[in-house]
Amino acid sequence: MAKDLSTGYEPMTSVDAITAGLEGVGYISTKQISTAVFLAHGLRKPILIEGPAGVGKTDLAASLSRWLDLPLLRLQCYEGLDEGKALYEWKYGKQLLYTQILKEKLNEVIGDAGSLESSLGKLSSFEDLFFSEQFLESRPLLTAMKQEVGSILLIDEIDKSDEEFEAFLLEVLSDYQVTVPEIGTIAANVPPLVILTSNNVRELGDALKRRCLHLHIGFPDHARERRIVRARVEGLEESLLDQMVSFVQSVRDVDIKKRPSIAETVDWAKTLLLLHATALDETFVRDTLNVLLKHESDIAVIGPEVPKMLREAAAQKPGNRTASGYPNLG
Amino acid sequence: MERPLTNFIRALRSSDVRVSTGEALDAAHTLKLIGYADRSMLKDSLACVLAKSPEEKVTFDELFELYFSRQETASNAEQDQTDSSDNDSSETDASNLVDLMESGDESAISLALEKAAEAAGVDNIRFSTQVAYYAQQMVKQMGGEALQARLLEALQQGGPDGDAEAQRLIDVRRDVTLKARDRAEKAFQVFGTGETQQFRDDYAAEKKLSAIDRSDMERMKRLIAKIAKRLAVKHSRRKRRRNRGQLDVRRTMRANAGFDGVPFNVVWRQKRKDKPKIVVICDVSGSVAQYVRFLLLLLWSMKDVVPDMHAFAFSFRLGSVDEVLEQNDFETAMAKILREYGMGSTSYGQAWSDLKINHEQIIDRRTTLLVLGDARSNYGDPRMDLFREFAARAKRVIWLNPEGPGLWGTGDSVIPRYAPFCAQVTHVSTLKDLERAVDEILSAYN
Numbered sequence: 001m002a003k004d005l006s007t008g009y010e011p012m013t014s015v016d017a018i019t020a021g022l023e024g025v026g027y028i029s030t031k032q033i034s035t036a037v038f039l040a041h042g043l044r045k046p047i048l049i050e051g052p053a054g055v056g057k058t059d060l061a062a063s064l065s066r067w068l069d070l071p072l073l074r075l076q077c078y079e080g081l082d083e084g085k086a087l088y089e090w091k092y093g094k095q096l097l098y099t100q101i102l103k104e105k106l107n108e109v110i111g112d113a114g115s116l117e118s119s120l121g122k123l124s125s126f127e128d129l130f131f132s133e134q135f136l137e138s139r140p141l142l143t144a145m146k147q148e149v150g151s152i153l154l155i156d157e158i159d160k161s162d163e164e165f166e167a168f169l170l171e172v173l174s175d176y177q178v179t180v181p182e183i184g185t186i187a188a189n190v191p192p193l194v195i196l197t198s199n200n201v202r203e204l205g206d207a208l209k210r211r212c213l214h215l216h217i218g219f220p221d222h223a224r225e226r227r228i229v230r231a232r233v234e235g236l237e238e239s240l241l242d243q244m245v246s247f248v249q250s251v252r253d254v255d256i257k258k259r260p261s262i263a264e265t266v267d268w269a270k271t272l273l274l275l276h277a278t279a280l281d282e283t284f285v286r287d288t289l290n291v292l293l294k295h296e297s298d299i300a301v302i303g304p305e306v307p308k309m310l311r312e313a314a315a316q317k318p319g320n321r322t323a324s325g326y327p328n329l330g
Numbered sequence: 331m332e333r334p335l336t337n338f339i340r341a342l343r344s345s346d347v348r349v350s351t352g353e354a355l356d357a358a359h360t361l362k363l364i365g366y367a368d369r370s371m372l373k374d375s376l377a378c379v380l381a382k383s384p385e386e387k388v389t390f391d392e393l394f395e396l397y398f399s400r401q402e403t404a405s406n407a408e409q410d411q412t413d414s415s416d417n418d419s420s421e422t423d424a425s426n427l428v429d430l431m432e433s434g435d436e437s438a439i440s441l442a443l444e445k446a447a448e449a450a451g452v453d454n455i456r457f458s459t460q461v462a463y464y465a466q467q468m469v470k471q472m473g474g475e476a477l478q479a480r481l482l483e484a485l486q487q488g489g490p491d492g493d494a495e496a497q498r499l500i501d502v503r504r505d506v507t508l509k510a511r512d513r514a515e516k517a518f519q520v521f522g523t524g525e526t527q528q529f530r531d532d533y534a535a536e537k538k539l540s541a542i543d544r545s546d547m548e549r550m551k552r553l554i555a556k557i558a559k560r561l562a563v564k565h566s567r568r569k570r571r572r573n574r575g576q577l578d579v580r581r582t583m584r585a586n587a588g589f590d591g592v593p594f595n596v597v598w599r600q601k602r603k604d605k606p607k608i609v610v611i612c613d614v615s616g617s618v619a620q621y622v623r624f625l626l627l628l629l630w631s632m633k634d635v636v637p638d639m640h641a642f643a644f645s646f647r648l649g650s651v652d653e654v655l656e657q658n659d660f661e662t663a664m665a666k667i668l669r670e671y672g673m674g675s676t677s678y679g680q681a682w683s684d685l686k687i688n689h690e691q692i693i694d695r696r697t698t699l700l701v702l703g704d705a706r707s708n709y710g711d712p713r714m715d716l717f718r719e720f721a722a723r724a725k726r727v728i729w730l731n732p733e734g735p736g737l738w739g740t741g742d743s744v745i746p747r748y749a750p751f752c753a754q755v756t757h758v759s760t761l762k763d764l765e766r767a768v769d770e771i772l773s774a775y776n
Contacts, residue, residue, distance in 0.1 A: 031370070032377075032378075038363075039360060039364075047378075213378040214379075214381065
């Protein structure tokens with residue numbers, strides 16, 4: 001596997017370099033996340049990221065691609081996704097069209113051949129005409145293998161795909177090569193950095209898990225969430241930022257259907273900015289609660305608690321909270 | 331430095347974290363990349379490579395702290411030792427041991443302990459009962475026998491000098507033994523706890539459900555959660571089987587519209603499998619109540635896989651308990667159910683007629699009707715007509731009977747009369763039986 005590594009992955013020299021690099025493009029990483037990325041590069045293994053929706057699983061791939069300036073190839077999984085959509089497909093239409101156009105030319109070529117046999121011989125000298133790369137429609141997986149300096153391959157929501165597809169991925173992920181029967185095996189010169197994400201709709205197979213590094217991204221703690229919001233939303237006052245992050249953190253401690261994730265916090269921060277809020281007050285929070293909570297029943301649970309939570313959030317000193325949910329993020 | 335890693339992986343495996351050989355190799359590569367220098371980074375990296383689910387991560391964290399804290403003291407001590415002394419202490423004699431213990435040099439002592447532990451093979455410990463044995467072996471390795479001999483000598487010698495000497499030796503022996511015990515205890519926590527738990531779990535799973543007492547409830551709950559998860563993983567896979575040979579004309583035409591109707595991609599008809607639907611009817615009279623508790627707990631833990639699940643309880647009158655189960659935590663719900671339905675004298679006939687009148691529409695052709703009861707109906711009318719009707723409506727009827735087959739049909743038991751309408755009548759007495767029964771029910775939907 002000792003291949004030339006002078007590739008697009010060069011900036012990933014250490015865990016700290018990765019943290020700094022990601023921060024440069026607006027992704028606030030943690031030690032766990034950076035370590036996983038570093039290992040993925042070092043061991044040349046895919047990373048399987050699990051965690052609640054909206055904590056930045058997909059965004060990690062996008063940010064890596066931005067930072068390293070490598071193409072991002074995204075494969076969104078869904079039920080019924082098959083090889084044709086993920087790997088490659090023959091351009092049937094184009095093949096058909098070409099046969100039609102070339103019909104006459106073919107007649108010319110074959111025309112002077114006397115017998116059926118000799119015309120067959122002449123034709124077979126063009127055998128790879130229709131099954132060549134020219135007629136190959138490459139889909140994300142194949143495209144990723146063909147990149148010269150590497151790429152970020154994001155296989156999003158792998159848990160939504162069928163089990164057969166998961167099994168099919170094994171070849172691609174362990175050898176970084178793809179077999180097209182008509183052409184042969186296409187191996188990646190520089191393997192892509194693969195990131196798989198899962199929301200745990202179904203339990204993934206052991207075989208796939210064994211081939212991947214496993215990273216769990218949970219809800220962020222106060223300090224990290226604050227930094228994320230600040231990186232994403234400009235012009236929010238510090239005191240308001242503290243207050244709203246504390247409030248969101250305490251909402252997460254309540255047992256509700258869907259706990260707000262970073263994406264919702266950022267949306268809420270944008271809402272507050274748009275409405276020129278300077279401090280959180282009760283009616284204001286109630287009016288905008290639907291940005292944070294996505295279920296009617298959740299709003300009904302949190303609504304009456306708002307005054308109490310706001311008082312607590314105001315009393316809260318930033319930094320002495322830890323993230324709820326596993327694992328603890330440093 | 332590979333040894334600590336292989337041992338750590340062994341410890342993980344004994345605690346139910348599955349680590350494959352490939353993953354072990356990855357871990358070795360990881361060490362090469364990261365090194366031992368930064369402890370928290372080492373932990374994060376190994377967690378990535380070795381623990382692949384939230385549960386495994388929890389176990390990993392615990393073991394990492396336990397294991398590598400020990401490792402650290404050992405390696406620190408080793409460094410100190412190589413600087414200061416050069417004596418080979420594999421055959422420490424008594425005076426060396428006494429000197430060592432009285433010197434109070436913690437790092438030297440822990441190094442000696444580590445060496446003795448290795449020689450005694452303490453890391454092979456499996457059960458808590460072995461702690462004393464291994465501790466003794468360690469003391470022996472450190473020169474315990476020589477110490478013992480000198481102690482005897484001192485005692486025989488007698489006199490104030492001899493007594494003082496003996497007392498000194500006794501103190502040393504006690505210290506060494508205590509330290510060795512600690513070390514063996516720790517080894518047990520790392521390597522043995524998992525296996526012991528496994529052993530107890532296996533035992534509990536084979537134990538008769540009616541014989542399980544309060545003290546075992548927590549273990550049973552954990553076990554049931556584990557079983558539910560296992561079954562859920564097995565049965566949550568959506569299975570679609572292709573009916574090869576039957577062309578789906580409509581979808582084929584649509585798929586190939588782009589190719590001028592030339593059918594390049596052929597679409598076969600697919601058969602969608604039914605989603606499981608379970609209606610469970612529980613006899614909650616005294617003799618069966620304990621079984622109901624476990625069956626309901628197991629089924630209710632699988633709500634995610636089988637959302638379409640309804641439970642009824644009866645002894646005399648029958649009623650739905652879905653709401654009670656949903657709104658309360660399990661123990662409270664169970665107590666409420668027993669209070670409400672558990673009192674009457676058992677009548678299966680009455681139960682069937684209540685079911686027919688109030689809830690008949692709940693049984694349809696994809697329903698598995700699951701009955702848990704001993705079919706002892708106090709000589710009342712078993713209402714075969716109604717039971718036959720339910721059996722015809724439902725996909726199938728499964729009867730779980732906590733009584734052994736030897737008792738079927740004795741006294742007021744009417745199970746032989748119900749049996750012909752059931753796809754299966756099974757005797758359940760242990761957790762394993764329950765698991766098998768539920769597994770079987772869900773398999774029928776694949």
